[in-house]
Amino acid sequence: MKRANVLSEFGALFALALLFIINVVTRGANFLQVENLRNLISQDAAVGVIAVGMTLVIIAGGIDLSVGSMTAMCGAVAILLLNKLTAFGAGVNGAILLAAVGAIVCGALAGLFNGLVISYGRVAPFVVTLGGLAGFRSIALVLGSGGEIRSQVSGLQDFGFGGIPIPFVKNAGGGPVLFYWSAVIFIGIALLAGFVLNKTRFGRYVIAVGANPRASEYSAINIQTVRLAVYTVLGGFVGLASVLVAARMNSVGTGSVGLYYELDAIAAVVIGGTSLRGGKGRIWGTVVGVLLLTLISNMITAYHIDTNWQGLVRGIVILVAVLIQRGRKENDSF
């Protein structure tokens, strides 16, 4: 492999490693605390879950701008459902599970709707999901009367801050340090999506449809079904992500939850080396992209930099990532 290829193949990973080393050198033990490292993975787990789904959509040649608004809508549905169920006397754990399923179904239906209009209505994904960006937020606001919807079940937050105890590690008070469920779910979803993309028939179709939709149609692939499926899967992931957010906050601010998630998710996908032109991409890259973005915001806090700079830094990281990975000149369309 040539040097330029290695850089474009593993550029994001190198960047993450570099930042990691900078942190280790300058912050030492503070940075390497198990709690801090755990937070890196779990902090943006919701965006991570969405970004993994977004990777599939982008590889299939699409894009989804509606995921942030969809998160608010699904989160609102989840908490309303949870409150209703417990009001009717359902058990806490059962109610949380049902509310989560409700949020996932809600997201999958919203994704299915996007997919239907895109594949059968033949409208560009950008436009359809731009409509979703406005529409789903509006539904969330209506559900929450423009404000916050609070969970009346404290058990929800127990889930949000629950997890698996990390062996041999104690916190300052001598208690166990938990590996949060959100991080477990993020990693699980990423592994699942990676398997689906690289090892299954559906995954191959996703790549083929993104690489050349007409040749795929001529190769006896039902391209409408494939497109429909990736948007639906992403929708389901968004529903799951909304539960992670709601469990953390014990509430859903219908105007604020999920704001700019679409941009963060797409940024992570692009940083990870997935081509926006479709047909080529990788899940692990997206996971690296999410971690990179989290680490950057983490550093801005740690070094007491004015947080107003955060957007600029992210913007630069995205541009540099794309410039490194745009590949050889001959493959460019212009």
Place this chain on the structure above:
Amino acid sequence: MRALDDVSVSFEAGEIHGVVGENGAGKSTLMKILGGVQHATSGVIKLDGRPIILNGVRDALRRGIAMIHQELNLVDELTVAENVFLGREATKSGMLDTAKMVEATEAALELLHASFPASEKVGRLSIAGKQLVEIAKAIAVEASILIMDEPTAVLSEPEAVSLFAMIGRLKDRGTTVLYISHRLTEVCEICDRITVLRDGSRIATIDAHGASPSELARLMVGRPIQDFYPAKTQCPTGKLVFELRGFCGVSFSVHRGEILGLAGLVGAGRTELAESIIGARPSGKGELYLDGQLCRIRNPKDAMKLGIAYVSEDRKRLGLHVTLGVVQNISLANLRAYGNVVLNSQKERESARAWEQELDIRAGDFEGPIMNVSGGNQQKIAIAKWLETKPKVLILDEPTRGVDVGAKREMYRLIQRLAHEGMACIVISSELPEIIGLCHRTIIMRDGRVAGELSNDAMSEEAVMHLAAGVEAA
């Protein structure tokens, strides 16, 4: 990799100079260097005796070297005049000088005997018309050297004949034409001198007068090519496999083991018919029978399940996934055979290896994208993809387009073998020698309808042409 090795060749002013060679012989590389697309790693280009350095296509154009690629570079949404002046628009005090551009374009079009005005949208022109626009571009910059890369590959015979006449007129004006083609007969007919390349080296430059296609072919491959088309087998008259009754206004049938030619001019509706058969475009009225059963095909998936395969003429856009590897391309239409959910990649790879052996596919790196694999090998990959599905009916659309001489011959043998094994083959081709040399029977189409049918004995270039062009036989 070295595509060209120490080639020296000179072109004289006002000559038509043919450049021939198998795919990979270095024709395209040589022309790209001369056209300013690519830099030579060593050596010099001399123009009118003076050494020059070409910095890109624009620089070449400025020096009077124009290149017409196989894939035309035109903007469909713009008019002929706008395309001709694209990138070097004439202006008058900062505004576009449309009148001047139209006038200059009309002049060029007149020279070319074009039948369309400068104000026509390019998207509405036939491929032959688009090619004229490219040539008009060259005339408008007063190019003294015109490089043409396989201009007749996309033309029907009459269109090609008028192109040759036009090249003759350009020659009379003193233009040098470098003419690359796989069609050796036409190279012998229209060129003054011919340069033969093989494996990146110049083998010979010969006088075209008195040269024969077989001599050229021998120089190209380095050995004589006997019986270019394999001997025909007996016309099968057995079981009918495939039949159209008024399907898109077309009726014909194909027997088991038969090779049926589908001839006609470009635009006669042959590709459209094939795409309707596999359900890639709406078919309207009519009936399609497979093994005597009436079938309804809504999409290519239905066609595949029924055992109808279509190998498209447009390999890069419709036939293959050029960004994917050999294995992924070959298995794609038959992916269910490798697992309903999880794919058995071991089995997938073994099967691709088997096809690689069987069809002698030379794709180099088995994993990498097939983007840069030669035309002949891409075509074999496309065919392997469909043979995977074990079709009863195989429709091949221009199976030898952009394929070199050696691979063409292999292709004919393959088609004949498949037919011999019982497959019903429909071969769409614009190359008459191919139709006549290969097919048991030929249907000739004109304007989307069947214009006639010729049996093996009745097939001749004249007979096919008369039917295709709608002219009564004299």
